[in-house]
Amino acid sequence: MTITLYELVGVDAARPFSPHCWKVAFALAHKGLDFTTVPLPFTQIGAIEGGATKTVPLIRDGETLVGDSFAIALHLEEAYPDRPSLFGGEGGVALSRFIEKWANATLVPFVGASLLPEIHAALEEDDQAYFRQTREARFGGALEDVARGREERLEAFRNALVPLRAVVKRQPFLGGEGPLFADYIVAGVFQWARVISPFPFIAEDDPVADWFERCLELHDGLGRRVPAA
Amino acid sequence: MTITLYELVGVDAARPFSPHCWKVAFALAHKGLDFTTVPLPFTQIGAIEGGATKTVPLIRDGETLVGDSFAIALHLEEAYPDRPSLFGGEGGVALSRFIEKWANATLVPFVGASLLPEIHAALEEDDQAYFRQTREARFGGALEDVARGREERLEAFRNALVPLRAVVKRQPFLGGEGPLFADYIVAGVFQWARVISPFPFIAEDDPVADWFERCLELHDGLGRRVPAA
Numbered sequence: 541m542t543i544t545l546y547e548l549v550g551v552d553a554a555r556p557f558s559p560h561c562w563k564v565a566f567a568l569a570h571k572g573l574d575f576t577t578v579p580l581p582f583t584q585i586g587a588i589e590g591g592a593t594k595t596v597p598l599i600r601d602g603e604t605l606v607g608d609s610f611a612i613a614l615h616l617e618e619a620y621p622d623r624p625s626l627f628g629g630e631g632g633v634a635l636s637r638f639i640e641k642w643a644n645a646t647l648v649p650f651v652g653a654s655l656l657p658e659i660h661a662a663l664e665e666d667d668q669a670y671f672r673q674t675r676e677a678r679f680g681g682a683l684e685d686v687a688r689g690r691e692e693r694l695e696a697f698r699n700a701l702v703p704l705r706a707v708v709k710r711q712p713f714l715g716g717e718g719p720l721f722a723d724y725i726v727a728g729v730f731q732w733a734r735v736i737s738p739f740p741f742i743a744e745d746d747p748v749a750d751w752f753e754r755c756l757e758l759h760d761g762l763g764r765r766v767p768a769a
Numbered sequence: 770m771t772i773t774l775y776e777l778v779g780v781d782a783a784r785p786f787s788p789h790c791w792k793v794a795f796a797l798a799h800k801g802l803d804f805t806t807v808p809l810p811f812t813q814i815g816a817i818e819g820g821a822t823k824t825v826p827l828i829r830d831g832e833t834l835v836g837d838s839f840a841i842a843l844h845l846e847e848a849y850p851d852r853p854s855l856f857g858g859e860g861g862v863a864l865s866r867f868i869e870k871w872a873n874a875t876l877v878p879f880v881g882a883s884l885l886p887e888i889h890a891a892l893e894e895d896d897q898a899y900f901r902q903t904r905e906a907r908f909g910g911a912l913e914d915v916a917r918g919r920e921e922r923l924e925a926f927r928n929a930l931v932p933l934r935a936v937v938k939r940q941p942f943l944g945g946e947g948p949l950f951a952d953y954i955v956a957g958v959f960q961w962a963r964v965i966s967p968f969p970f971i972a973e974d975d976p977v978a979d980w981f982e983r984c985l986e987l988h989d990g991l992g993r994r995v996p997a998a
Contacts, residue, residue, distance in 0.1 A: 625860070627858075628858050628860020628861065628863065629858015629859060629860050630857045630858060630945060631854070631856045631857020631860060631861020631864070631865075631944060631949050632857065632861050632863070634857065634940065634942075634943065634945035634949070635861055635864035635867070635868065635949075635951055636860075636864065637939070637940065638867070638868060638871075638932055638936050638943055639864065639867060641932040641933075641935035642867075642932040644932075644935075645931040645932050645935070702870070702874040703867055703870040703871040703873075703874050703875070704867070704870075706870035706874070707867050707870050711863065713863075714863065714864065714867055715860060716859060716862070720860050720863065720864075722860075722863075722867070
């Protein structure tokens with residue numbers, strides 16, 4: 541039975557960009573599960589599955605609906621134990637939480653703020669109004685003002701990648717020799733950036749860039765199917 | 770057979786302070802292994818076990834000598850597979866590397882710089898000369914100058930604890946319901962601080978403080994046997 545992944549898009553339905561939806565797409569591919577995607581703009585998410593969710597990702601797996609990327613990964617791990625593991629054991633589940641919190645604290649604020657105008661530009665008209673209103677309230681300023689100065693803040697962002705850089709210099713993936721959900725948590729953020737913007741969040745000669753390239757190669761080049769912005 | 774842990778001390782042999790030695794002490798206790806400690810000043814480390822090492826921790830486990838705290842944890846996991854796991858599976862091993870790199874990048878520089886004069890004060894005379902010379906070369910300034918201003922930098926340090934704080938708010942340990950080596954990696958740093966200095970690296974009302982208290986309770990209060998500075 542095919543799993544349905546509801547995911548976020550803008551004008552171009554072939555360019556999903558949500559980091560959390562990418563985490564799930566990578567996780568489904570990692571498990572070798574067939575899935576179809578339902579692309580949605582922000583303002584249609586509330587109407588799907590009888591109003592089941594306000595946010596995506598959401599998956600339908602048979603009779604089961606699951607939202608939240610980490611919860612989806614846990615569901616897949618439990619429902620498909622014979623497929624390649626997303627966590628490599630209980631320790632991997634617990635420590636993936638740290639990776640998630642690190643990504644949310646260290647990567648998402650700068651990347652998210654930096655992308656605001658370009659995400660806005662990629663959206664349909666109804667979504668643009670929704671996005672501007674909600675994000676300007678959240679960030680406390682005009683989208684363009686929040687993103688301004690990202691060039692000056694880039695060095696600090698790249699410096700904050702030290703733990704990631706140190707690990708992927710000594711092993712191919714955060715997960716070790718092969719990827720785990722922890723890799724997808726972080727790669728999802730950089731894929732969000734890659735699909736939306738040509739801004740060079742990662743320096744070309746950074747081992748993090750090599751790691752991200754390895755992530756884009758995974759699962760028959762799933763991440764690369766969407767060309768970079 | 771009892772394992773020997775060579776560990777670093779100052780004038781008071783009952784107050785080991787090295788973060789890396791504490792990681793190993795916690796790991797040995799986690800495995801439920803009997804161990805004896807050999808306290809050493811910096812300047813006697815090179816003489817032990819026929820010049821086997823320049824740094825501690827070093828353990829002797831029967832015929833096997835192992836140095837480096839992470840390598841020791843891996844050795845214990847492999848040599849004593851029937852004891853409680855330090856990693857909770859292969860995923861936990863891989864992701865513990867990230868925790869180590871995060872701690873080394875985010876915690877150790879500020880804590881280490883802040884403690885320099887107090888570590889110096891705790892050492893024997895020969896060690897004091899060695900410590901001042903090597904650390905002043907490493908940090909590029911007098912011990913007292915490097916540590917100066919730690920009060921002003923404390924807020925930034927506490928802010929950098931966000932990922933740790935977020936995890937230990939939702940689960941008792943980084944390792945989940947119970948501790949793993951990942952917890953000891955981070956707790957070792959705070960124990961180093963606790964044994965050497967009364968400086969309040971962690972705010973009293975921080976969930977990180979509660980987590981560290983839980984770590985000090987583990988293994989019959991192993992960490993608490995050395996009173997706080």
